[in-house]
Amino acid sequence: MKGLRKYLLLSFITAFTALFISGCSSNDDVDKVRVAEVTRSIFYAPQYVAISEGFFEEEGIEIDLTTTWGGDTTMTTLLANGADVALVGAETSIYVYAQEANDPPINFAALTQTDGTFLVSREPIDNFDWNMLKGSTFLGQRTGGMPQMVGEHVLRKHGIDPRNDLNLIQNIDFGNIPSAFASGTGEFVQLFEPTATQFEIDGIGHIVASFGAESGTVPYTGFMAKKSYIEKNNDVLERFTKALYKAQKWVESSSTEQIAKSIQPFFNDTPLDVIENVVENYKSQGSYATTPRIKEEAWDNLHIIMDQAGELPMTVDFNELVNTEIAEKVTN
Incomplete structure (x- = not known):
């Protein structure tokens, strides 16, 4: 339960010390989605592929990507309306839910499915x-x-x-x-x-x-949004998830060299051969989710891992913090 009070305290402070534009903005049928990623990592290759290969653009979405460096900061940014979507570990949604949040973050799409x-x-x-x-x-x-x-x-x-x-x-x-x-x-x-x-x-x-x-399989890193945002912007998130799914299939079928070249602009300080090696390591062990669907058995495994570590504040039902409808609609 480390960091639970920090989530709420930081979100309270942030909400009163920064001005954020909440929700998505439309311009000529293009919806801007502000994404806060917990760190910049080759581990998140499908996200960068979705941007660089134009899959978000094809769905009428402009991504405003910010790296917020850490689970606490990322969750604070989401809760304070500094981002529409957060890319962060699913465990953070459990921490916040345990504090009886009025508008809890809901996991709606998987990006990675193993430890990295x-x-x-x-x-x-x-x-x-x-x-x-x-x-x-x-x-x-x-x-x-x-x-x-x-x-x-x-x-x-x-x-x-x-x-x-x-x-x-x-x-x-x-x-x-x-x-x-x-x-x-x-x-x-x-x-x-x-x-x-x-x-x-x-x-x-x-x-x-x-x-x-x-x-084993676990919802290690994925996309979440506040419940209220999902209710008001379901169509936007469907298109967001559709673009992600295109990228996941592209990564699955492409060579490590193709993937490395696609995401290299996001890692200017890393040599291309190193990016290729890292992509191969992650791809070969199945770290990249091949579908945005979050599986219930992975959610249960997360609970086991957190409980063993003494960090599980409470057991939360899969359907309480996971929205499966968006991913199912996109992948069917």
Whole structure:
């Protein structure tokens, strides 16, 4: 339940200190949709493909994309009408709902369906076994976030008690975790791409396992909007989701080289070959959702992961926070 009070406090402050234009605006039959993404990541490739390949434009939608850097900030932006749609982990909708929000965020489309982190070791390991983590110093992700919760879930899956079988470090800010490992902290670290691949290139670490391949299907990152926005702008979100679905099918059928070239403008500081490698890592393990439909079994798996981590404030019925009608209409 870490960060619950922060969501509400920040949204209250933001609502009274910033002026936002709520809802979508129309101009010559083009609807602008303001999207707040939790971070900029190759993990979200289908979203960038939908923009770069013109799929949103084909549906009469102009995307105003802002990176809000963090689940707390992203949710605050959505709640305070600073965005129409948020791209963020589904767990944040549960946190807000548990605070009895009057206008809760509703998940309506899936983007990623596995965890996006990889286990990186300081030394090369030819025949990795998860038991090698026992007794080690493991630099994990921040407490309360999906990477940390999934990381602990995977460790337990392999018979490792995160609290007693290793030295688990979780007090380093997300942005500083790579530099902490590079500076000598930890024998293992949980990292997102492209940092994991770049560490291999630079000889800092070695990818030995994927948390996404081990986690099972989960609504890891997806699109949500406030209930009131969905009710008033259902047609806009149907077209938004249709464009996303086009991109998902395009990603599924395209080569890693094609995908990398399509999304490269969003990652100017990352070499094309690194983007290709990262896309291949995510695509090969099924991280990119191939349909916007959010599955109930994935929602149940999310509850299990959060509960094991001690971060589940309450059990929330699938139909309470997931709108399936939009995705079903688009994909049928």
